[in-house]
Amino acid sequence: MSTGTVAKPSAAPKGTGRRKLTWPWILLIVAAGLVLFSLVRVVSGADDLTSVGQVSGALRLAVPIGLAGLGGLWAERAGVVNIGLEGMMILGTWFGAWAGYQWGPWVGVLFGLLGGALGGLLHAIITVTFNVNHIVSGVAINILAAGFTMYLSNFTFGEAEGGSSKQSPRIDPITDITIPGLSEWLADLQQKHWFLISDVAGILGGLVTNLSLLTVVAILLVPATWWVLWRTAFGLRLRSCGENPVAAESLGVNVYKYKYIAVTMSGALAGLGGAFLAIVATGIYQEGQTGGRGYIGLAAMIFGNWMPGGMALGAGLFGFTDSLKIRGGAENVHALLLLVAILLVLAAAWQLYKKKYVPAVIAAVFAVGFFLWYALTDQVPSQFVDAAPYITTLLVLALSAQRLRMPKADGLPYRKGQGK
Incomplete structure (x- = not known):
């Protein structure tokens, strides 16, 4: 075996190459969110948002x-x-x-x-x-x-x-x-x-x-x-x-x-x-x-x-x-339909950029559905208003599930000395 051979570094674990958000990026995302929210408020007329x-x-x-x-x-x-x-x-x-x-x-x-x-x-x-x-x-x-x-x-x-x-x-x-x-x-x-x-x-x-x-x-x-x-x-x-x-x-x-x-x-x-x-x-x-x-x-x-x-x-x-x-109530939640539609359009564009065509098509279809819902109605049912926090919970967890990393031993039983 040659002593001059240098071992190649092992490949980094999958997912560790993901860049962390720096403060400039965080501030940019916040600013973009404010602009988008303001746009939805102006277009919808829901000034109380x-x-x-x-x-x-x-x-x-x-x-x-x-x-x-x-x-x-x-x-x-x-x-x-x-x-x-x-x-x-x-x-x-x-x-x-x-x-x-x-x-x-x-x-x-x-x-x-x-x-x-x-x-x-x-x-x-x-x-x-x-x-x-x-x-x-x-x-x-x-x-x-x-x-x-x-x-x-x-x-x-x-x-x-x-x-x-x-x-x-x-x-x-x-x-x-x-x-x-x-x-x-x-x-x-x-x-x-x-x-x-x-x-x-x-x-x-x-x-x-x-x-x-x-x-x-x-x-x-x-x-x-x-x-x-x-x-x-x-x-x-x-x-x-x-x-x-x-x-x-x-x-x-x-x-x-x-x-x-x-x-x-x-x-x-x-x-x-x-x-x-x-x-x-x-x-x-x-x-x-x-x-x-x-x-x-x-x-x-x-x-x-x-x-x-x-x-x-x-x-x-x-x-x-x-x-x-x-x-x-219903007026503000109705305005959020427009916000969701715009976010879905942005999500579809991002998936296209990453060449993930199936998620892009799904996001685009839902975006069209929300645009039509917003355009063809003046308000949403009161039951939808009451359920908005819980629907938001489900949507957010579904969309963020792929990037989550829980503690490795979370929920696992532990006994002192079990490693011996």
Whole structure:
């Protein structure tokens, strides 16, 4: 064998050559999205699409979804699937409202965190210690939380003044922030309905008008999660438990401890989302008020490819579609048909560029269908308006499925010493 022969480097694993999005590209995509949205608003006449009230309402609806998504991210980065986010949110709404109407909203927030954390701890005991299937455990927690809070409401809220067996008394609100002068100026600018300028003003105005302090805390949790999980030794160890727990154990990582911490934190974040629903979004606890937001939060996390920034983008998208039925309703959703049609045309063009002709034809056919639907109707059925957030969830997950990469050991059973 010749000593002068240099071994050729092995081929890179498939998919690792994909370029990461840099900040210039991200800003370019955001700018293109704003231009497209403004164009749809001008053509359709749905001026409320990017109004201050619309953006403010979308943010308020996106926060609980985002907090649930963050909770799912913590658990799944440690290798535990958390379908029980919905149940943990339910616990957060009940405990948050129960403590909030008695001792104030911030105490309610604390109890909402604790209530969700208890649900997360239960999920950790079942899945990590007893190795029960993660999906089975999550579904059981969802059912248990709904029944448990229903039972507690009968002899707590039902006996309280202003409450009933299905809802709590009114909870004092958390202080809102509005930047004087700037908020009014942006609102005036948005109401002029200028192309792009008014849309940017509406978005910025929604971010500085009647902004709850708890909303600010929730937004800051997104970069905080990224920093903890991707920039600290603790986060590296936790993520190693979700990628290869046997290798992590061989390096001295206490896999059980990190899984317990992650799943308990997951429940606490979901509980915080539930407390936000009860204290900030509505000011009252109502039976069934989570409305599947725990599941949508899980979908937002998957859409974001198990990354905090992508998850926040998904939560914003789902929150926006959810807010459409509150402001403008059928008119706004009807305008979105035009937006979907344009996006499908762009998708078809991209597939043609990549010489993938079958997906291009499918996208073009659906684009024509949406264009015709928009052109031949003045509004969409009310049932479609109500279903818009869930339809969006399905479409987004279907379109993004090919680029997703979950943690390698996510959902897999683990026993200490199994690698020996």
